[in-house]
Amino acid sequence: MFRPISDELRQATSHDGSPSVRAVGFTFDGRRMTARAGDTVAAALLVNGVAACRETPVSAARRGPYCLMGVCFDCLVVIDGVGNRQACLTPLREGMAVETQHGARDIGALERDE
Amino acid sequence: MSASEYNMTEPDSIVVGGGIVGASIAFGLARSGERVVLLDEGDVAFRASRGNFALVWVQSKGLALPPYAAWTQQSAREWHDLARILSDETGVDVAHSQPGGFTLCLSQKEVDARLDKLTRFHNRPDAPHFPYEILDHDEVKKRLPDIGDEVVGAVYSPLDGHANPLLLMRALHSYLGVKGGEYRPGHAVDAIAVEGDGFRLKGAWGELRAAKLILAAGLGNARLAPMVGLEAPVKPSRGQLIVTEKTSPFLCNPLVTIRQTNEGGVLIGDSKEEAGFENITGTGVLSIMAERAFRMFPKLRHLNVVRTWSALRVMSADGFPIYDQTHSGPPAFVTSCHSGITLAGVHAMTLAPTLSRSARLPEILAPFTPKRFHVPAH
Amino acid sequence: MKRIEDIGDLAVGYDLVIVGAGPAGLAAAAQASELGLATLIADENPAPGGQIYRAITTTPVKRHDVLGEAYWQGLGLAEALEASNCDYAPQTTVWSAELGRDETGKIAEPRSFTVGVSRAGKARLVQARRLILATGALERPFPVPGWTLPGVMTAGAAQIALKSSGLVPQGRTVLAGSGPLLLLLADQLKRAGADIVAVLDTTPSGNFKAALPLLPDFLRSPYAAYGLKLFARTRFSLPIRRNVLELRISGEECVERIAFTQSGRPVTIDCDQVLLHQGVIPNINMSNALGCGQHWDMSMHAWTPTVDEWFASSVPGIAIAGDGAGIAGAPSAAIRGRIAAIAAASAVGLLDATTRVRLAGPLQAEAARLSRGRSFIDTLYRPPGNVLRPADPATIICRCEEVCAGQIRDVVRQLHVQGPNQLKAYLRTGMGPCQGRMCGPTVIELIAEQRGVPVSDVGHYRLRTPVKPITLEEIASMPQSEAAKNAVMR
Numbered sequence A: 001m002f003r004p005i006s007d008e009l010r011q012a013t014s015h016d017g018s019p020s021v022r023a024v025g026f027t028f029d030g031r032r033m034t035a036r037a038g039d040t041v042a043a044a045l046l047v048n049g050v051a052a053c054r055e056t057p058v059s060a061a062r063r064g065p066y067c068l069m070g071v072c073f074d075c076l077v078v079i080d081g082v083g084n085r086q087a088c089l090t091p092l093r094e095g096m097a098v099e100t101q102h103g104a105r106d107i108g109a110l111e112r113d114e
Numbered sequence B: 001m002s003a004s005e006y007n008m009t010e011p012d013s014i015v016v017g018g019g020i021v022g023a024s025i026a027f028g029l030a031r032s033g034e035r036v037v038l039l040d041e042g043d044v045a046f047r048a049s050r051g052n053f054a055l056v057w058v059q060s061k062g063l064a065l066p067p068y069a070a071w072t073q074q075s076a077r078e079w080h081d082l083a084r085i086l087s088d089e090t091g092v093d094v095a096h097s098q099p100g101g102f103t104l105c106l107s108q109k110e111v112d113a114r115l116d117k118l119t120r121f122h123n124r125p126d127a128p129h130f131p132y133e134i135l136d137h138d139e140v141k142k143r144l145p146d147i148g149d150e151v152v153g154a155v156y157s158p159l160d161g162h163a164n165p166l167l168l169m170r171a172l173h174s175y176l177g178v179k180g181g182e183y184r185p186g187h188a189v190d191a192i193a194v195e196g197d198g199f200r201l202k203g204a205w206g207e208l209r210a211a212k213l214i215l216a217a218g219l220g221n222a223r224l225a226p227m228v229g230l231e232a233p234v235k236p237s238r239g240q241l242i243v244t245e246k247t248s249p250f251l252c253n254p255l256v257t258i259r260q261t262n263e264g265g266v267l268i269g270d271s272k273e274e275a276g277f278e279n280i281t282g283t284g285v286l287s288i289m290a291e292r293a294f295r296m297f298p299k300l301r302h303l304n305v306v307r308t309w310s311a312l313r314v315m316s317a318d319g320f321p322i323y324d325q326t327h328s329g330p331p332a333f334v335t336s337c338h339s340g341i342t343l344a345g346v347h348a349m350t351l352a353p354t355l356s357r358s359a360r361l362p363e364i365l366a367p368f369t370p371k372r373f374h375v376p377a378h
Numbered sequence C: 001m002k003r004i005e006d007i008g009d010l011a012v013g014y015d016l017v018i019v020g021a022g023p024a025g026l027a028a029a030a031q032a033s034e035l036g037l038a039t040l041i042a043d044e045n046p047a048p049g050g051q052i053y054r055a056i057t058t059t060p061v062k063r064h065d066v067l068g069e070a071y072w073q074g075l076g077l078a079e080a081l082e083a084s085n086c087d088y089a090p091q092t093t094v095w096s097a098e099l100g101r102d103e104t105g106k107i108a109e110p111r112s113f114t115v116g117v118s119r120a121g122k123a124r125l126v127q128a129r130r131l132i133l134a135t136g137a138l139e140r141p142f143p144v145p146g147w148t149l150p151g152v153m154t155a156g157a158a159q160i161a162l163k164s165s166g167l168v169p170q171g172r173t174v175l176a177g178s179g180p181l182l183l184l185l186a187d188q189l190k191r192a193g194a195d196i197v198a199v200l201d202t203t204p205s206g207n208f209k210a211a212l213p214l215l216p217d218f219l220r221s222p223y224a225a226y227g228l229k230l231f232a233r234t235r236f237s238l239p240i241r242r243n244v245l246e247l248r249i250s251g252e253e254c255v256e257r258i259a260f261t262q263s264g265r266p267v268t269i270d271c272d273q274v275l276l277h278q279g280v281i282p283n284i285n286m287s288n289a290l291g292c293g294q295h296w297d298m299s300m301h302a303w304t305p306t307v308d309e310w311f312a313s314s315v316p317g318i319a320i321a322g323d324g325a326g327i328a329g330a331p332s333a334a335i336r337g338r339i340a341a342i343a344a345a346s347a348v349g350l351l352d353a354t355t356r357v358r359l360a361g362p363l364q365a366e367a368a369r370l371s372r373g374r375s376f377i378d379t380l381y382r383p384p385g386n387v388l389r390p391a392d393p394a395t396i397i398c399r400c401e402e403v404c405a406g407q408i409r410d411v412v413r414q415l416h417v418q419g420p421n422q423l424k425a426y427l428r429t430g431m432g433p434c435q436g437r438m439c440g441p442t443v444i445e446l447i448a449e450q451r452g453v454p455v456s457d458v459g460h461y462r463l464r465t466p467v468k469p470i471t472l473e474e475i476a477s478m479p480q481s482e483a484a485k486n487a488v489m490r
Helices: A041-047 A109-114 B021-032 B066-090 B108-125 B137-143 B164-177 B218-228 B283-296 B298-302 B344-358 B363-368 C023-035 C076-085 C155-165 C181-193 C206-219 C224-237 C285-288 C330-347 C352-372 C374-379 C406-412 C418-427 C440-451 C472-476 C484-487
Strands: A002-004 A023-028 A031-036 A076-079 A082-086 A099-102 B014-018 B036-039 B101-105 B132-138 B153-155 B180-186 B191-193 B197-201 B206-210 B211-216 B235-244 B258-260 B267-268 B304-315 B322-324 B332-336 C012-017 C039-042 C087-089 C092-099 C113-119 C124-131 C136-137 C152-154 C165-169 C172-179 C193-202 C244-250 C257-262 C265-270 C274-280 C280-282 C296-297 C302-305 C318-320 C396-398
Touching: A002 A041, A002 C155, A023 A041, A031 A041, A031 C193, A041 A076, A041 A099, A041 C155, A041 C165, A109 C023, B014 B021, B014 B197, B014 B206, B021 B066, B021 B164, B021 B211, B021 B344, B036 B164, B036 B206, B036 C136, B066 B164, B066 B344, B066 B363, B101 B108, B101 C124, B108 B132, B108 B153, B108 B191, B132 B137, B137 B153, B164 B180, B164 B344, B164 C418, B191 B218, B211 B218, B211 B258, B218 B235, B218 B304, B218 B332, B235 B283, B235 C472, B267 B283, B283 C472, B283 C484, B298 C472, B332 B344, C012 C092, C012 C330, C023 C039, C023 C076, C039 C092, C076 C296, C092 C124, C124 C330, C124 C472, C136 C274, C136 C374, C152 C155, C155 C165, C155 C181, C155 C274, C172 C181, C172 C257, C172 C265, C172 C406, C181 C193, C181 C224, C181 C274, C193 C244, C193 C257, C206 C224, C206 C374, C280 C418, C285 C302, C302 C440, C330 C352, C406 C418, C406 C440, C406 C484, C418 C440
Parallel strands: A023 A099, B014 B036, B014 B211, B036 B180, B211 B332, C012 C039, C012 C124, C039 C087, C124 C318, C152 C274, C172 C193, C172 C274
Antiparallel strands: A002 C165, A023 A031, A076 A082, A076 A099, B101 B153, B132 B153, B191 B197, B197 B206, B235 B267, B235 B304, B258 B267, B322 B332, C092 C113, C113 C124, C136 C280, C244 C257, C257 C265, C296 C302
16 A cells, blocks of 8 residues: 655645645545546555455456556456456546456446447 | 486377377377377467367358268267366366357348358258257347347357367376376477388487377478378468457357357457468458457457467368378378367267277268369369 | 647558657657657557656656656656657557558568557557567566565556655565665655665575676666665665565465565564565567567576667567667667667668768767676676576466466476467466566476476567457457458358
8 A cells, every 4th residue: 555755755836835736536446535636546546545456357366556557467447337447557537436346357347338 | 308208119109290189189099098199399380279269160060061060060979078088087177068059140141141051951861960040130139148239140059069279288188198198299290201010200309100100280281291101281271369358257159250268258250361371460350350249249349359369270172171091001190170179079089099999090081081182173 | 749639640650650658769759750750659658758757747756856866867858759749649559560461461562560559449550661669678577475465566666656646655565576676666765755664685695796797897887876875875774684585475365474584594574565576677578479589688587579789670660679678777778769760760761871870870889888787787686596486386477367386387397398388278377468478487487497498498478469458349440451351251
């Protein structure tokens, strides 16, 4: 799990002195969360204390973001009903519904998508 | 692997070609009590066995050549025993099932073409009849609820099935070890000499002698068969495949172009191009395959493709298998076909035991001699 | 620069398509458009920089000393891209490239590539006369028991979180492994406020002795001053433990502790986060899938695309610039990107041979200077056998298909497996969505070990497109020729 570094280290104020960090609201498995505008979904989960975001299709083992650069495919999540999205390559957007990816991608979920 | 890794110095028989065809025959020979060595190429080779679609398919096989239809049907029957023995002896479940297969058609023209072929086949007095149904959209929908509106109809046969080709390969190779045979990859064969009452095979790895030889080297048969006075005029035919990410189970029946594997991925095939020895993929063909797949099952539209590949089928001029044998000197056989998975049952359970018992091909294979290509030019 | 927000805004064709907007790609793009090449640079991330200069234009961490001056050097490259007139497509995946062919299937001359590009769920093809792959590096997989537990990440991942989102690990954090980044990151994270409870150094003590003859060369290198300063600063400020062996991470749902031996004595440390690192290796997935030749690089101990002095690969028209063609660091990657761009401009006829040599000469000298000291680093941080070939049979090697070291060793032995492609067929290693990026380097080590041959004899996965997953719908949106229809509908 991760936390933001201090404002002092970040120099996180804009020229007029107001905080430059805009918060974006989203849900993870129905829970309301916020993160910084500009974060990826993976970063948003990590800063909200979510370490595991999927269960593997092979053994249902819990996994979480590992490489954060798009090569390991361990941060797969369901975003707005679409399964197996790489959280580390997806920018967070207001109102996103992020869910744990349970095992293999649900073909039923694809139907809702049509 | 060093030479000392292997013990057998003069096996009863050598099978050249470690793909599904060669391994199925080696299985049958080993099961008949022979001491078998199975020679294979290295890590990178033309391997139809790793790239195939893995149907155990009856409904469209041999419609123009009834003995091929009969051979195929027999194989589908014998597959059950093959799968059971492999599971018992090696612990590998090759995921074989025979739930019946569909050929989905996206136009009436496609339905009519299939119906025409099937009718003509079943009207032949020598045809080994098999059960099939022509289904309209509604009937298909009852059996496969996920089909799209564009599916006009289907051909269904309860004899069609599928298996996991990679697990099959692992099981067959493992079985050989269980029965005291030896699977030797990295053993490409450069030369074969007829020597007294046997054969001497040579390669960069050394040499090996046996009294009986079976060539099952796929496209390599074209080069190897003439070394023992046989012929195997085969050429590559490229097939491209797509596999998707794993999904929840939605399709237990094999379709001629779509099947869900036991691991959950969806395989989409099967194109056919004459493209020489280049086993590359091309977006044009993949595009049509992908589009047809989700017109058949709209649910597939947004599924991720994780890999595409192509493999080279082993194709004779008329598309049917080639089986041939020597008529003098020590016994050598050649087997070339593009349906190694479908025919694994009969290769393992009938062909190999017959070769072991009588050192002759089964009578039913007489029509598959390569002499059929010796038609004088008009 | 024109920012491509919609795939439809791409041109039909470009002189040059660059894959990756790290230092090599950015420098190549700026150089190429300066020389008059119509250039597209496509990149998966939302902002330029690659991994080393990740989020250089968007990072919330504005105080320069947190990420360091070496990081902020990347800003110049991003500004050069901004000032150029090339097309920049962020959040865009290049998933294939095929050589154009005529009706008979022969490669058409002059050569051009049909490049598969995807953005926001939409795919299309663009034509490119030349390609520069600037796909960079990835961290060498470091499989230890428990490395798949949530809470275990790569050290690089933690650095990405810091650069792109201003985040540091929360709770007790352990870094483990070897390589120059390990110390650098531990220092960076500590100064950013992370609670670093241990830095477990797995570098074998013998490595330093082996590297010693190369030290003078390193001391003359541009990295020496920085490296020595870092070494001196962290020697007492960080809880470093050396000669660590037999790492084992465990916990119920997430990481709870890490166990290891040090000088033969077992130690356990409770922790909330483990960051693993074992150096970086070229990311060869795209070059391999496009058929570019590769060789085993003894110094890096990794498969590496084979390139000439212009960074041209074995496939005419495809160059590979930056760490994707051999690890030499960001400043070198930028230089190599520029050289590759000059070669591309020359190949399409915009530069004569004399001008090409005149422009590239000083850059080639600079690239040589920047590669100084590299062999010292490679030798010092060469991973030992116990790292490359995990002894514990239960260690997961293929994270996607969950295949363990013991299974791999057994099957290799029993079935005399020659190489990774055969193993893939038996055990599904490398068949998951990561396409072998996480398991390939270890799989070939284990095969080599069991066969008793050098790892260079074992080969590598034959990789295929799409290099990254795209949907069936995207593939279906590609043009369909009559010949292709005949190949499918029979």
